[in-house]
Amino acid sequence: MLSDKLKKWLIANRAWEIYVFLQRLPGPEIDLISSLDEQIERAVFAGNLGLHMHWPSMNKNLSIREKYAFLQNRLQIDFYSYVLTEIDEQVIIRADSAPHHERDYRNKLLTNFPYHLHDEKERICSFSGNLEDFVELIVPYFRQK
Amino acid sequence: MRKQKASNKITKEQFLARVMSHEPDREKIVKEILQELHAYEMKYQMRSEIFFKLFAGTPLEDQPDFLDWAMCYRGYLQIFQSQFSPEKVAADVIG
Numbered sequence: 001m002l003s004d005k006l007k008k009w010l011i012a013n014r015a016w017e018i019y020v021f022l023q024r025l026p027g028p029e030i031d032l033i034s035s036l037d038e039q040i041e042r043a044v045f046a047g048n049l050g051l052h053m054h055w056p057s058m059n060k061n062l063s064i065r066e067k068y069a070f071l072q073n074r075l076q077i078d079f080y081s082y083v084l085t086e087i088d089e090q091v092i093i094r095a096d097s098a099p100h101h102e103r104d105y106r107n108k109l110l111t112n113f114p115y116h117l118h119d120e121k122e123r124i125c126s127f128s129g130n131l132e133d134f135v136e137l138i139v140p141y142f143r144q145k
Numbered sequence: 146m147r148k149q150k151a152s153n154k155i156t157k158e159q160f161l162a163r164v165m166s167h168e169p170d171r172e173k174i175v176k177e178i179l180q181e182l183h184a185y186e187m188k189y190q191m192r193s194e195i196f197f198k199l200f201a202g203t204p205l206e207d208q209p210d211f212l213d214w215a216m217c218y219r220g221y222l223q224i225f226q227s228q229f230s231p232e233k234v235a236a237d238v239i240g
Contacts, residue, residue: 004169005165008164008165008169009161009165012160012161012164012165013161015160015164016157016160016161019160033155033160033163036160036164037163037164040164041169041170041174042169042174042177042178042220044169045169045171045174045175045220045223045224045227046174046178046220046221046223046224047219047220047223048216048217048219048220050213050216050217063209063213065212065213065216067216067219067220079216081209081212081213081216083209085209091209094209096207096212098206098207098212100204100206100207101207
């Protein structure tokens with residue numbers, strides 16, 4: 001079993017990756033570093049990290065949730081949910097790894113089951129499972145007025 | 146598009162040093178998780194235990210709030226299970 005200190009180190013490295021990916025977006029109205037710091041502490045005990053960012057002037061919220069497992073001194077993302085919403089919580093697009101869909105909206109098998117995306121028309125699409133790719137997908141929504 | 150301000154930049158080394166420099170406050174974390182669970186319970190008028198039994202792991206879970214709620218509850222369970230892990234019990238007994 002890993003020590004809490006090693007777990008924290010692994011989670012902190014993942015949190016840094018998240019921070020780097022989020023640099024593609026405008027600065028949210030929170031102190032991202034402080035929020036990540038708090039969430040790392042939570043993840044050491046609870047095994048999951050939850051980051052909620054708001055851009056009121058752009059009518060956007062972004063929620064990132066990841067649950068971790070630790071195998072042989074490595075961190076593995078056991079489950080995730082990434083959600084872009086409007087301020088009133090209306091979902092724009094979201095991605096998660098819940099195993100509730102095997103096929104996309106064209107009835108083709110998902111390329112990376114159980115990873116999938118609910119697009120802006122609420123259709124199920126294949127998705128890589130990478131947060132970096134999700135951020136890439138949502139960048140255009142921050143350019144819209 | 147406005148990018149994050151350069152003044153907010155921090156290096157990976159600085160970030161890791163900051164994060165590793167303090168000990169987690171377990172009580173504060175438990176309190177935050179309980180508050181979060183309570184907010185979902187109020188919103189959906191259902192206790193977390195019941196929600197978890199009925200929704201978690203089923204297709205009904207496939208809503209952003211429900212996925213978050215289930216993950217939050219799993220975290221809550223993990224904290225309390227870890228209190229009774231063989232390592233922790235042995236440490237308590239040995240002192």
